[in-house]
Amino acid sequence: xxxxxxxxxxxxxxxxxxxxxxxxxxxxxxxxxxxxxxxxxxxxxxxxxxxxxxxxxxxxxxxxxxxxxxxxxxxxxxxxxxxxxxxxxxxxxxxxxxxxxxxxxxxxxxxxxxxxxxxxxxxxxxxxxxxxxxxxxxxxxxxxxxxxxxxxxxxxxxxxxxxxxxxxxxxxxxxxxxxxxxxxxxxxxxxxxxxxxxxxxxxxxxxxxxxxxxx
Amino acid sequence: xxxxxxxxxxxxxxxxxxxxxxxxxxxxxxxxxxxxxxxxxxxxxxxxxxxxxxxxxxxxxxxxxxxxxxxxxxxxxxxxxxxxxxxxxxxxxxxxxxxxxxxxxxxxxxxxxxxxxxxxxxxxxxxxxxxxxxxxxxxxxxxxxxxxxxxxxxxxxxxxxxxxxxxxxxxxxxxxxxxxxxxxxxxxxxxxxxxxxxxxxxxxxxxxxxxxxxx
DNA sequence: GGAAGAAACCGTGTAAACACCGGTCTTTAC
DNA sequence: GTAAAGACCGGTGTTTACACGGTTTCTTCC
Numbered sequence: 001x002x003x004x005x006x007x008x009x010x011x012x013x014x015x016x017x018x019x020x021x022x023x024x025x026x027x028x029x030x031x032x033x034x035x036x037x038x039x040x041x042x043x044x045x046x047x048x049x050x051x052x053x054x055x056x057x058x059x060x061x062x063x064x065x066x067x068x069x070x071x072x073x074x075x076x077x078x079x080x081x082x083x084x085x086x087x088x089x090x091x092x093x094x095x096x097x098x099x100x101x102x103x104x105x106x107x108x109x110x111x112x113x114x115x116x117x118x119x120x121x122x123x124x125x126x127x128x129x130x131x132x133x134x135x136x137x138x139x140x141x142x143x144x145x146x147x148x149x150x151x152x153x154x155x156x157x158x159x160x161x162x163x164x165x166x167x168x169x170x171x172x173x174x175x176x177x178x179x180x181x182x183x184x185x186x187x188x189x190x191x192x193x194x195x196x197x198x199x200x201x202x203x204x205x206x207x208x209x210x211x212x213x214x215x
Numbered sequence: 216x217x218x219x220x221x222x223x224x225x226x227x228x229x230x231x232x233x234x235x236x237x238x239x240x241x242x243x244x245x246x247x248x249x250x251x252x253x254x255x256x257x258x259x260x261x262x263x264x265x266x267x268x269x270x271x272x273x274x275x276x277x278x279x280x281x282x283x284x285x286x287x288x289x290x291x292x293x294x295x296x297x298x299x300x301x302x303x304x305x306x307x308x309x310x311x312x313x314x315x316x317x318x319x320x321x322x323x324x325x326x327x328x329x330x331x332x333x334x335x336x337x338x339x340x341x342x343x344x345x346x347x348x349x350x351x352x353x354x355x356x357x358x359x360x361x362x363x364x365x366x367x368x369x370x371x372x373x374x375x376x377x378x379x380x381x382x383x384x385x386x387x388x389x390x391x392x393x394x395x396x397x398x399x400x401x402x403x404x405x406x407x408x409x410x411x412x413x414x415x416x417x418x419x420x421x422x423x424x425x426x427x428x429x430x
Numbered sequence: 431g432g433a434a435g436a437a438a439c440c441g442t443g444t445a446a447a448c449a450c451c452g453g454t455c456t457t458t459a460c
Numbered sequence: 461g462t463a464a465a466g467a468c469c470g471g472t473g474t475t476t477a478c479a480c481g482g483t484t485t486c487t488t489c490c
Contacts, residue, residue, distance in 0.1 A: 011300070011321040013328060017232030020239065035322075085226070106226040107250075113228060156437090167414045169476065183438055185478080190437095192478085199382045199446095200477070204419050208430050215423050371467085384446065398468050400448080405466095407448085414476095415447070433489090440483075447476065458465075 002026075003121055004048070007033040008040050008067060009056035009083065014106075018054065018083075021110050028052075028117055037062025041070060052079045052120060055100070057091060063211075065098055072099030079120045091209075102126030153194070158212055160187040164203040165213040217241075218336055219263070222248040223255050223282060224271035224298065229321075233269065233298075236325050243267075243332055250274070252282030259290070267294045267335060272310065273426055280313055281370075287314030294335045300426075317341030368409070373427055375402040379418040380428040 005028055009015040012035065019030040031050050034040045036059040053071060057064030068080050082100040084091060092103050102116050102125060119126040153161070156177070163173040170188070174181035192198060195206055207213040220243055224230040227250065234245040246265050249255045251274040268286060272279035283295050297315040299307075307318050317331050317340060334341040368376070371392070378388040385403070389396035407413060410421055422428040 013236075013319075013321045013323050013325065014229055014232065016325045017229065017236045020235040021228075021232045024235065104228075106228045108228050110228065110231045154437095165416065165420065167412060167417045171476085180439060182440055186438070189478080197382060198478085200416060201380065201419055202382045204416055205380065205430070208423065215420070369467090386446085395469055397470060401468070404448085404450095413448085431490105435486100435488080437486080438484085441481085443479085443481105445476105445478075447474100449472100449474080451471080451473105453470075454468085456465100456467080459463085460461100 002029045003052060003117070004029055004031045004050040005052045005054060005117075006031050006040070006043075006050040007054045008035075008037060008059065008064075009033065009054070010035045010059045011056075018113075021113065022054075022117075025114050025117070035059070037064070037067030037070065040067060044075070049075060049078065052081060052117065054081050054083055057082060057084045057095065065094055068095060068098035068100050079124070081116060081120060081126065153191070157187050157191055160184060161191070161203060161207040161212050164188070164200060165207045217244045218267060218332070219244055219246045219265040220267045220269060220332075221246050221255070221258075221265040222269045223250075223252060223274065223279075224248070224269070225250045225274045226271075233328075236328065237269075237332075240329050240332070252278065252285065255282060256285060264290060264293065267296060267332065269296050269298055270315070272297060272299045273429055280309055283310060283313035283315050294339070296331060296335060296341065368406070372402050372406055375399060376406070376418060376422040376427045379403070379415060380422045 005022055007015045007018055007022075007030060009018070012033075015033045015035075019033060022028050022030050032043060032047060034043055040053070041062075055064050055067055055071075059067070062070075064082060064084075068082070071078055071080055076099075079102075080100045081102040081104060082092075082095040083104050083106055084095075085106050095103060102120055104113065104116055104126075116126040159177060160173065163176060168176070170184045171181040174184045177184065188200070188203070191203060191206075195202070197203065197206065204213075208215065220237055222230045222233055222237075222245060224233070227248075230248045230250075234248060237243050237245050247258060247262060249258055255268070270279050270282055270286075274282070279297060279299075283297070286293055286295055291314070294317075295315045296317040296319060297307075297310040298319055298321060299310075300321050310318060317335055319328065319331055319341075331341040374392065375388065378391060383391070385399045386396045389399045392399065403415070403418070406418060406421075410417070412418065412421065419428075423430065
């Protein structure tokens with residue numbers, strides 16, 4: 001019995017390379033690859049669907065989060081293994097909440113990939129120790145409804161974050177947001193507390209990590 | 216006759232995967248892989264040296280730029296093929312200036328990789344059309360005399376940029392860079408002029424755009 | 431209808447960031 | 461040998477960013 005895999009990654013070389021690795025495993029076979037989530041939905045309509053989807057998080061058009069949500073909604077039996085460049089707790093949790101059954105960093109060894117695939121089909125999930133640790137120390141509570149919790153930012157704060165990642169001063173941001181500059185500094189202070197940071201550079205890095213602002 | 220290849224990439228899975236792809240080419244063989252430039256210099260001391268080095272640009276400890284410069288200095292006969300995530304003109308030019316004989320985006324097809332390797336050993340370089348176009352429209356004139364122009368940042372400035380994208384103050388950055396905090400502010404001021412920006416947030420955005428700092 | 435909480439606002443003080451001025455020393459170029 | 465250029469360091473003053481302390485107004489909820 002061979003399990004089928006589909007790879008979604010916009011880096012063709014990487015996708016092709018991972019395909020080569022997987023096809024070396026006797027019990028797994030790569031059906032096809034796509035460059036983003038949108039193409040995945042299209043291929044699902046006209047091609048056979050796999051047992052497992054290897055999902056890159058940073059994709060254009062339809063990213064890993066959206067794709068994972070779409071998959072769990074339409075094909076809940078298909079196992080999602082998230083692939084990420086970064087060891088980022090928030091990204092991890094967000095993917096798990098959106099239905100990913102496993103999370104793999106791209107700097108893991110091929111054996112780990114094989115092992116993750118095996119766990120996925122046997123146990124139904126692949127949660128190595130470090131993921132369990134992150135979930136415990138993290139704000140992971142329920143499991144069914146994909147809902148935000150600790151880092152719930154309102155619209156004003158998100159708008160402020162966009163401006164924070166520019167060369168505007170807080171006073172200039174206040175003019176654009178039609179409020180007092182002390183209010184803007186209030187947004188900043190609550191974000192400092194919520195996000196556990198201390199400087200404007202921290203705000204910028206957060207906004208970029210979360211995709212609120214793009215480079 | 217087989218040509219030997221060494222892969223330098225901090226993403227183990229990707230490195231291993233690319234290795235699998237290359238080992239499918241009958242005329243190329245991967246000797247070993249390393250996770251950063253520093254390890255490459257170490258392995259060069261005790262292991263056989265390859266004909267070709269596949270060099271990822273975004274690596275920790277010793278990045279692609281530094282590694283390329285080191286390679287051209289100590290082993291000028293070894294061909295460097297740069298691997299990058301982003302299609303960025305400045306990065307491309309900087310790598311070519313540091314001695315890379317070719318530049319490949321990670322979203323190219325495996326055939327292109329094979330073709331690039333062939334060109335590399337036959338022609339000595341691999342410059343596809345789009346690179347030539349970039350070089351023409353860019354500020355790249357001759358090939359031998361390294362003439363700097365618009366945005367030529369030195370090592371100290373680049374190191375400073377990495378620290379600028381953290382929550383450290385300039386004083387703390389100065390401690391890490393073993394110099395006066397006024398010197399650090401000097402780096403900042405010259406970068407403000409060179410890059411046409413006015414604030415630290417501008418520095419952060421620049422560093423991220425150029426891949427000097429990763430998210 | 432009063433408690434609880436959030437959102438907007440404000441004052442004050444300190445630390446950091448930025449602007450503009452100056453200098454020495456070394457390297458490179460002619 | 462001198463001029464030019466660049467790396468490093470310094471002083472001074474203004475503006476911005478951040479910390480800590482508040483008030484008022486408006487929901488929301490029981």
